[in-house]
Amino acid sequence: MSTYLRSKNPGGTFFFTVVTFQRRKLFKDSKNRELLRNIIAKVREEHPFKLDAWVLLPHHLHCLWTLPPGDADYPKRWGLIKAKFTKAICGTEGMSSKLTGSRVRHREGTIWQRRFWEHQIRDDRDLQVHLNYLHFNPVKHGLVRSPWDWPHSSFRQFVSQGRYPANWGENMELKFDLDFGE
Numbered sequence: 001m002s003t004y005l006r007s008k009n010p011g012g013t014f015f016f017t018v019v020t021f022q023r024r025k026l027f028k029d030s031k032n033r034e035l036l037r038n039i040i041a042k043v044r045e046e047h048p049f050k051l052d053a054w055v056l057l058p059h060h061l062h063c064l065w066t067l068p069p070g071d072a073d074y075p076k077r078w079g080l081i082k083a084k085f086t087k088a089i090c091g092t093e094g095m096s097s098k099l100t101g102s103r104v105r106h107r108e109g110t111i112w113q114r115r116f117w118e119h120q121i122r123d124d125r126d127l128q129v130h131l132n133y134l135h136f137n138p139v140k141h142g143l144v145r146s147p148w149d150w151p152h153s154s155f156r157q158f159v160s161q162g163r164y165p166a167n168w169g170e171n172m173e174l175k176f177d178l179d180f181g182e
Helices: 030-046 073-092 101-105 124-140 156-160
Strands: 013-018 050-057 058-064 117-120
Touching: 013 073, 013 124, 030 050, 030 073, 050 124, 058 124, 073 117
Parallel strands: none
Antiparallel strands: 013 058, 013 117, 050 058
16 A cells, blocks of 8 residues: 655645546536535634635636644545535435445545645745646636636635736636646
8 A cells, every 4th residue: 555645744835636536527516516615614613724725626626725833634624525525415426336346445435536636835936836727727627718717716816815917817828837846
């Protein structure tokens, strides 16, 4: 079994990518989007963190979190979010013929990919690169022509704060230097 080393920086800011099992487009459904939002809010009540930025696409999400000082346990938070969401929709979508022996042994359903991807933000430049990547993602995937046109992200909030112009990302092809090496 593989051992994954994750950053353990208490109070750190992290970029995450979480993907549905077999890239199922669960978040095209407004009920599933609302359910996920409510579950994240409940987990934040029990295990606080700041949700700095986010984008929710049909089959995956990207987000930036900052954890409280002295706390580095984002795996627990993601475990709770994924488990609660799976349990909530299990009756209609969770168990299927796609459930393999391996997924049963690992107590997994068919809602989420087994793991999530995380990157600790190192500095202001790294933060901006990841914010740009996150907010441009709906354009990258051909869902809209402009980040402003995608309603399921923090982009409009960032525009209202003056952190992006409303037309940022329109008609341009952005290349992101996501250098995750140390």
